[in-house]
Amino acid sequence: MRKFETVEAVAAPMDMANADTDQIIPARFLWRARAEGYGGLLFNDVRSAADGSQKADFVLNRVENAKAEILVADRNFGCGSSREHAVWALSDAGFKVVIAPSFGDIFFNNSFKNGFLPIVLPEARCAEIRAALARNPGARMVVDLEAQEVRGPLGVNDGFGIDAFEIDPFRKELLLAGMDDISFTLSQQGAIGDFEARYEDAMPWV
Amino acid sequence: MARTMFDRIWEQHTVLVRPDGATLLHVGRHLVHDGSRAGFRALAERGMTLRHPARTFGTPDHYVSTKSHELAAIPEPNRREMVSALAENAAAQGFTLFGLGDVRQGIVHVIGPEQGITLPGILMVCGDSHTATHGALGALAFGIGASEVSHVLATQTLWQSRKPRAMRVTVDGVLGAGVTAKDVILAIIARIGAGGGSGHVIEYAGSIFRAMSMEGRMTVCNMSIEAGARAGMVAPDETTFAYLKGRPFAPQGEAWERAVAAWRELPSDADAVFDREVWLDAAEIVPMATWGTSPEDAAPVTGAIPDPAAAPDAERRDAIVRALAYMGLEPGMRMEAIAIDRVFIGSCTNSRIEDLRAAAAVARGRRAVVPAMVVPGSGLVKRQAEAEGLDQVFLAAGFEWREPGCSMCVGMNGDLVAPGERCASTSNRNFVGRQGRGARTHLVSPAMAVAAAVHGRLADVRLMKEIG
Ligand code: SF4
Numbered sequence: 001m002r003k004f005e006t007v008e009a010v011a012a013p014m015d016m017a018n019a020d021t022d023q024i025i026p027a028r029f030l031w032r033a034r035a036e037g038y039g040g041l042l043f044n045d046v047r048s049a050a051d052g053s054q055k056a057d058f059v060l061n062r063v064e065n066a067k068a069e070i071l072v073a074d075r076n077f078g079c080g081s082s083r084e085h086a087v088w089a090l091s092d093a094g095f096k097v098v099i100a101p102s103f104g105d106i107f108f109n110n111s112f113k114n115g116f117l118p119i120v121l122p123e124a125r126c127a128e129i130r131a132a133l134a135r136n137p138g139a140r141m142v143v144d145l146e147a148q149e150v151r152g153p154l155g156v157n158d159g160f161g162i163d164a165f166e167i168d169p170f171r172k173e174l175l176l177a178g179m180d181d182i183s184f185t186l187s188q189q190g191a192i193g194d195f196e197a198r199y200e201d202a203m204p205w206v
Numbered sequence: 207m208a209r210t211m212f213d214r215i216w217e218q219h220t221v222l223v224r225p226d227g228a229t230l231l232h233v234g235r236h237l238v239h240d241g242s243r244a245g246f247r248a249l250a251e252r253g254m255t256l257r258h259p260a261r262t263f264g265t266p267d268h269y270v271s272t273k274s275h276e277l278a279a280i281p282e283p284n285r286r287e288m289v290s291a292l293a294e295n296a297a298a299q300g301f302t303l304f305g306l307g308d309v310r311q312g313i314v315h316v317i318g319p320e321q322g323i324t325l326p327g328i329l330m331v332c333g334d335s336h337t338a339t340h341g342a343l344g345a346l347a348f349g350i351g352a353s354e355v356s357h358v359l360a361t362q363t364l365w366q367s368r369k370p371r372a373m374r375v376t377v378d379g380v381l382g383a384g385v386t387a388k389d390v391i392l393a394i395i396a397r398i399g400a401g402g403g404s405g406h407v408i409e410y411a412g413s414i415f416r417a418m419s420m421e422g423r424m425t426v427c428n429m430s431i432e433a434g435a436r437a438g439m440v441a442p443d444e445t446t447f448a449y450l451k452g453r454p455f456a457p458q459g460e461a462w463e464r465a466v467a468a469w470r471e472l473p474s475d476a477d478a479v480f481d482r483e484v485w486l487d488a489a490e491i492v493p494m495a496t497w498g499t500s501p502e503d504a505a506p507v508t509g510a511i512p513d514p515a516a517a518p519d520a521e522r523r524d525a526i527v528r529a530l531a532y533m534g535l536e537p538g539m540r541m542e543a544i545a546i547d548r549v550f551i552g553s554c555t556n557s558r559i560e561d562l563r564a565a566a567a568v569a570r571g572r573r574a575v576v577p578a579m580v581v582p583g584s585g586l587v588k589r590q591a592e593a594e595g596l597d598q599v600f601l602a603a604g605f606e607w608r609e610p611g612c613s614m615c616v617g618m619n620g621d622l623v624a625p626g627e628r629c630a631s632t633s634n635r636n637f638v639g640r641q642g643r644g645a646r647t648h649l650v651s652p653a654m655a656v657a658a659a660v661h662g663r664l665a666d667v668r669l670m671k672e673i674g
Contacts, residue, residue, distance in 0.1 A: 017521055018401075018500060022635070022639055023637070027617065027618050028622075030241065031282075031288055033284075034247075045639050050644065076400070076404075079400065079401065080637060081335050081616075082333065082334060082349045082351055083351075084351040087351075104434070105370075105404065105434070105436055106350075109350075114353065168227075168228065170224055170227075170228040171228075181354075181365055182252070185230065186361065191230075192221055192230075192361065192362075199219075203328070203465075203468070205325070205457030206234045206261070
């Protein structure tokens with residue numbers, strides 16, 4: 001896993017509450033091998049018409065967002081099915097951060113495991129940032145994980161802000177170190193072995 | 207200090223807690239399926255092997271054909287490989303597999319309880335969000351992602367950065383005739399919203415759950431995820447013990463007695479405090495159906511589609527407008543006027559024997575006027591249904607009778623609803639495109655699904671005479 005470094009990049013606003021994982025990546029693509037990449041399938045059914053043509057008005061199809069690495073979304077982002085492919089699709093499409101008022105729990109957990117950062121900011125602030133980005137297409141933002149700070153949109157008078165965000169310290173440490181969970185857990189073998197012995201004693205029927 | 211059942215199971219599975227509060231939990235039993243290939247690959251890439259083969263159980267369900275359980279019946283090589291990879295991994299890593307051709311194969315959340323793999327008081331995980339189903343037996347059951355699957359395969363543990371909060375949903379009273387577990391959970395979600403359980407583990411309490419069968423409890427816990435919760439659970443009781451006793455992977459003999467004694471200690475203390483409490487009156491729950499694209503978009507079948515103009519805020523108004531546009535419906539339209547093109551009875555929500563009995567009771571002597579199919583949840587459910595003659599009831603009523611699998615719940619095996627088609631479905635998700643691109647889903651109970659098939663529209667099953 002790569003180390004998570006400060007992101008300064010174009011931020012794309014997406015006004016869609018409850019963007020569920022079926023929309024982020026439709027189930028019919030899930031058998032694809034991870035190596036093939038899921039980026040091109042991100043929001044497939046939202047961004048394209050049934051004949052495959054791209055909808056020009058969908059925010060991620062707009063030219064100014066082609067290099068976006070930050071998505072500013074609405075509440076309950078990534079709700080629904082547990083598919084980790086939703087994070088893969090975002091990440092393969094170049095995104096590193098999603099900022100939203102709230103997230104589907106499983107999506108939120110999956111993000112960290114893929115070096116991807118979900119940030120919760122207040123609902124009103126998310127709406128304000130999205131509005132500022134809509135008025136200033138292609139505006140950039142900064143996400144500084146070390147300082148736990150979001151800055152931007154840059155070069156914008158109305159809507160610029162510096163927002164602190166919360167993150168679990170353990171997850172922050174792993175993201176910054178680019179260490180995944182398995183490597184960390186394997187360093188705790190002793191405690192795991194002791195626990196298992198006690199557990200098997202207490203619940204031999206499991 | 208007074209504790210909830212959830213607290214107890216969490217504590218009993220806590221391996222270690224880091225100073226920052228992240229908890230490493232031991233996994234009692236782990237279920238894998240044909241979508242778990244990535245997890246095994248990641249394990250192989252690290253040169254690791256499965257830590258606990260005896261605590262790991264697998265079955266193919268998402269990609270299997272429901273027309274035939276020959277591997278060759280899966281038309282597409284990539285999907286076929288998902289199924290064959292599971293068998294190869296089972297052979298290589300030595301875990302128990304209920305494979306194609308084994309009568310015990312089925313939807314992973316149906317076979318867990320059926321085989322007695324699911325037990326009260328254990329932490330159970332599976333790489334599928336509807337793992338919540340297993341909470342019906344008093345297990346703490348989390349759906350996990352692909353990376354977590356590899357983590358569990360490698361270490362038999364799971365990290366949780368924050369302990370979820372506890373929520374209790376109490377439904378007291380007596381359910382009316384024709385009102386099922388599915389209607390109860392749809393009514394709960396309509397009340398608390400699709401994000402209402404977010405960050406919480408829900409315990410379902412109250413007289414109706416005590417009176418409910420295990421199958422009904424599974425239906426309710428299954429859709430905890432649609433309420434946004436991390437898990438759902440029901441305290442184990444005599445119904446649970448009677449259900450589990452003698453099942454192949456449940457404790458036997460003296461171990462059974464010891465286990466039951468321990469399970470009796472699990473229920474929440476009378477003075478346990480929940481972070482959030484919700485109460486519903488059973489008498490107010492009637493047969494439900496969804497009209498929109500979120501499970502919270504549910505209404506009594508006797509009701510009407512809401513008017514977005516009456517929505518509490520602009521966001522909800524926009525959501526209703528978008529949902530109705532996708533669904534091709536108008537505000538104010540009577541639920542019973544919604545014409546249905548197709549009916550699906552199946553999925554881990556409603557494909558157990560009790561569901562099929564309830565559906566057959568309505569189908570008996572009637573005729574579906576639209577294409578309809580029944581997909582049993584497991585080979586054993588199918589066999590039991592056939593022994594009771596239910597397959598004949600369905601076939602005589604014009605329903606297809608298929609092989610077990612996830613099928614049209616998600617359409618990964620190719621059982622799709624056509625674009626624009628309207629399907630009354632006993633599954634759990636009515637999201638945009640869930641059953642196929644442009645597919646329109648109306649979630650209902652098995653009995654209501656048959657009522658829809660017979661009338662070609664949503665219909666109140668309580669008005670149908672001579673059920674049985
Ligand atoms: S039946 Fe549907 S919800 Fe259940 S496990 Fe299969 S795909 Fe998931």
